Amino acid sequence: MQIAVLGAGGVGGTLGGRWAKAGNDVAFGVRDPGGAKVRALVQGMGPNVKAMSVAEAAGRSAIVVLTVPWESARDAILAAGNLEGKIVVDVTNPVIMTPEGLQQGLVIGHTTSAAEQIAQWAVGAHVVKAFNTTGWQNMADPAYGARGLTMLLCGDQAESKQTVTLLAAQLGFEPVDVGPLRSARYLEALAMLWIDMAVFRGFGTNFGFQLVKR
Numbered sequence: 001m002q003i004a005v006l007g008a009g010g011v012g013g014t015l016g017g018r019w020a021k022a023g024n025d026v027a028f029g030v031r032d033p034g035g036a037k038v039r040a041l042v043q044g045m046g047p048n049v050k051a052m053s054v055a056e057a058a059g060r061s062a063i064v065v066l067t068v069p070w071e072s073a074r075d076a077i078l079a080a081g082n083l084e085g086k087i088v089v090d091v092t093n094p095v096i097m098t099p100e101g102l103q104q105g106l107v108i109g110h111t112t113s114a115a116e117q118i119a120q121w122a123v124g125a126h127v128v129k130a131f132n133t134t135g136w137q138n139m140a141d142p143a144y145g146a147r148g149l150t151m152l153l154c155g156d157q158a159e160s161k162q163t164v165t166l167l168a169a170q171l172g173f174e175p176v177d178v179g180p181l182r183s184a185r186y187l188e189a190l191a192m193l194w195i196d197m198a199v200f201r202g203f204g205t206n207f208g209f210q211l212v213k214r
Helices: 010-021 036-042 054-059 070-080 099-104 114-121 136-140 158-170 181-200
Strands: 002-006 025-029 049-052 063-066 087-090 126-129 150-155 174-177
Touching: 002 010, 002 054, 002 070, 010 025, 010 049, 010 063, 010 136, 010 158, 025 036, 025 054, 036 049, 049 054, 054 070, 063 070, 070 114, 087 114, 087 158, 099 181, 114 126, 114 181, 126 158, 126 181, 150 158, 150 181, 158 174
Parallel strands: 002 025, 002 063, 025 049, 063 087, 087 126, 150 174
Antiparallel strands: 126 150
16 A cells, blocks of 8 residues: 655654555655655665655555644645545644643544544545554554554544554554544543553553453
8 A cells, every 4th residue: 555654753653664564655744855864764664665745745645644743734734735535544633742731631622623623624535533542652562462452443434444444453453443533532532541641640651452342
């Protein structure tokens, strides 16, 4: 699959690198493709990994993965250009990534979500919420014992969710479809719980959520 990863931080770099190792064609869409940090990231990832502008990466890919901070999400979507018909995987959470911002919590929720807002900006795209309820360390290795962490995802188009389910399984997660895109309101609140536990409650980043049933 051809995947554009918008952003090359801890989350974007980890997801893109692991999908590339799984055999996908990955393009990192960034503001400065020639920057030292980006060059260092893609170096050694193999010939199926490239860095280019946001518009170039999104234009060549059927799947666009949004991993930038929330305050940059709208600019990244607008820079991507025409996203009609593409799968946009929203990995963002509507929080400000500073100690004060994290203590404040979600800046939107209850009556909407980051994913629903992104769907309005990305006109005609099939938005799927996923990969937002844990940190990049668990994206690098989601295995806890004999199982992978649960990866909850939601969206309004079944075929797009099936594609994202496959992407989650490639990384070792146990994907679970929890319904329409409006369910992102719940996933973003769950992400805020994970962040609060990791940063403020002494859990660190080596924990996650698994769904069990009988």
